[in-house]
Amino acid sequence: MLAVMDLQVHYGGIAAVKGVSFAVEKGETVALIGANGAGKTSTLKALARLLAGYVTTGSIRLAGEEISTLAPHQLIGKGLALVPEGRGVFARLSVAENLTMGAYSRHDKSEIAADLAHIYDLLPRLKERQRQLAGTLSGGEQQMLALGRALMGRPSLLLLDEPSMGLAPLMVQKVFETIRAVAATGVTILLVEQNAKLALETAGRGYVMESGRITLADSAAGLLADPRVRQAYLGE
Amino acid sequence: MDVFLQQVVNGLTLGSLYAVVALGYTMVYGIIQLINFAHGEVVMFGAMISLSVISAAAGSNLPPLAIILAGVLVAIPACMALGYFLERIAYRPLRRAPRLAPLITAIGMSIVLQQVAMMLWSRNILAFPQILPMVVYELAGASISALQIAIIGICFAMMAGLALLIYRTRLGAAMRATAENPEIARLMGVDVDRVIAATFVIGAGLAAVAGLMVGLYYGLAHYMMGATLGMKAFSAAVLGGIGNIPGAMVGGLLLGLVEALGAGYIGDLTDLCQYGTLSAMLETRCADGGNVVLFGSNYQDVFAFVVLILVLVFRPSGLLGERVADRA
Numbered sequence A: 001m002l003a004v005m006d007l008q009v010h011y012g013g014i015a016a017v018k019g020v021s022f023a024v025e026k027g028e029t030v031a032l033i034g035a036n037g038a039g040k041t042s043t044l045k046a047l048a049r050l051l052a053g054y055v056t057t058g059s060i061r062l063a064g065e066e067i068s069t070l071a072p073h074q075l076i077g078k079g080l081a082l083v084p085e086g087r088g089v090f091a092r093l094s095v096a097e098n099l100t101m102g103a104y105s106r107h108d109k110s111e112i113a114a115d116l117a118h119i120y121d122l123l124p125r126l127k128e129r130q131r132q133l134a135g136t137l138s139g140g141e142q143q144m145l146a147l148g149r150a151l152m153g154r155p156s157l158l159l160l161d162e163p164s165m166g167l168a169p170l171m172v173q174k175v176f177e178t179i180r181a182v183a184a185t186g187v188t189i190l191l192v193e194q195n196a197k198l199a200l201e202t203a204g205r206g207y208v209m210e211s212g213r214i215t216l217a218d219s220a221a222g223l224l225a226d227p228r229v230r231q232a233y234l235g236e
Numbered sequence B: 001m002d003v004f005l006q007q008v009v010n011g012l013t014l015g016s017l018y019a020v021v022a023l024g025y026t027m028v029y030g031i032i033q034l035i036n037f038a039h040g041e042v043v044m045f046g047a048m049i050s051l052s053v054i055s056a057a058a059g060s061n062l063p064p065l066a067i068i069l070a071g072v073l074v075a076i077p078a079c080m081a082l083g084y085f086l087e088r089i090a091y092r093p094l095r096r097a098p099r100l101a102p103l104i105t106a107i108g109m110s111i112v113l114q115q116v117a118m119m120l121w122s123r124n125i126l127a128f129p130q131i132l133p134m135v136v137y138e139l140a141g142a143s144i145s146a147l148q149i150a151i152i153g154i155c156f157a158m159m160a161g162l163a164l165l166i167y168r169t170r171l172g173a174a175m176r177a178t179a180e181n182p183e184i185a186r187l188m189g190v191d192v193d194r195v196i197a198a199t200f201v202i203g204a205g206l207a208a209v210a211g212l213m214v215g216l217y218y219g220l221a222h223y224m225m226g227a228t229l230g231m232k233a234f235s236a237a238v239l240g241g242i243g244n245i246p247g248a249m250v251g252g253l254l255l256g257l258v259e260a261l262g263a264g265y266i267g268d269l270t271d272l273c274q275y276g277t278l279s280a281m282l283e284t285r286c287a288d289g290g291n292v293v294l295f296g297s298n299y300q301d302v303f304a305f306v307v308l309i310l311v312l313v314f315r316p317s318g319l320l321g322e323r324v325a326d327r328a
């Protein structure tokens, strides 16, 4: 599904991602964990082609097609959606408008309406608040909205950047339940998280990133059992 | 004659024109935080182009309304092309540059457009062909011309149309999303460059119609007319809260009213004969019903800038704006 080869990101003189290679197979949920500043967000942004103003090199193949030369707005049409760090809902658009923006790249009107109904079933809180401005939602509700909005684009590959950030434990559980439900429908997921335990419990495989490089790659169970991971990321 | 009502009518006419031009400033600011100083010149081109078409067709025996329609139908696409050209050539290459660069470019483009217009249409004040019959209605002590009614009506229709476009269509949603966060809008599949171009083109289309109406209303056009008009419309946008669509509408109307009422009363208010007893000299000069007016209605243009300064001092985010001062 996704194959990344020797990806590098430079912000001016700063190398944030120093040549990472990894792959995500169709239907998998893969976790990418690492400390603050490891380069996780930079990696996802590079995949979504949002770093056009900076130097990025390497190859990114989505379903066999090289996407590292496309414009960012073309990616959703190729099936790639990113739920950005900090959610990025349109605060001054209503909940319903945010969800409709998620389907901006689509033109199948009746299918869009059906998907919207489906999202409202999956996330009933959003349905209650569909006329409300997104900026007035709680953090957890905004995360749900960002997720729902991404799903409205019918992605085959979903990139999630720290969906648990800033949420209370109960809300984190809810968000992750939803992520698992989405994964169960066959959507491929690349999950970036600080909360390594939760991420590895959700994913089948994982990568560990440290100062711009991938230093470990294993099954989720393998990483959870790895003493280096336990010490550095699980606080043991 | 009822001065108050008369000035309200005049103020609404002016104000609805300001509002339509202010929308062009505010839409562009909302989406790329650029004050497009050349927008006033787009209005001027709208006036000049329609003047040329109308003058050329004035000799024919077409009905006057058809001639005017022809003028606006040429001016709209021409100004839209100009707006597109401005964005494409002057501003897009500077999208990532420090904010001062596009601002200076905007001022530069405004001067370039003035000079081009001077070369095309001369430096003279041109008479706008008065092909419309002057029809005036009496209304509770004030008079309102058919042209004023048409200007107010068309401006309100355009504002309503724009509001529908922005709040009810896919393009409008994309514009609002881009204004709020272009990066996220891109993730949704929005071609941000096209949305920005569309914003300039729509604003320029409105400016074209405004230019024609300003020309008809004052009966003249001049290559520098965009400068004052543009500054006033910009003040109106700031008054309403720059970047805010309803704000530009409210700000434009309010500014028109302030200007007209100010012009209507400033003579009376600054007539020193009210204080005739203060000096013997005044007393004699006012004796036979004369007056000594300090500021006349020719001070009309000052009001826009007084309003602009007051807003910037006391409420920089404008009447309806929320989040401006830090970005301006």
Ligand SMILES: Nc1ncnc2c1ncn2[C@@H]1O[C@H](COP(=O)(O)OP(=O)(O)OP(=O)(O)O)[C@@H](O)[C@H]1O
Pocket: A011, A014, A015, A016, A034, A035, A036, A037, A038, A039, A040, A041, A042, A043, A085, A194
């Ligand atoms: N726009 C930028 N300009 C310059 N440096 C940047 C920029 N964005 C990120 N960096 C730097 O790149 C490095 C990687 O940042 P990145 O946001 O990718 O890390 P991260 O793994 O997502 O961290 P966190 O877990 O805190 O979100 C950091 O050192 C950061 O300071």
Ligand SMILES: [Mg+2]
Pocket: A040, A041, A042, A085, A161, A162
């Ligand atoms: Mg991050």
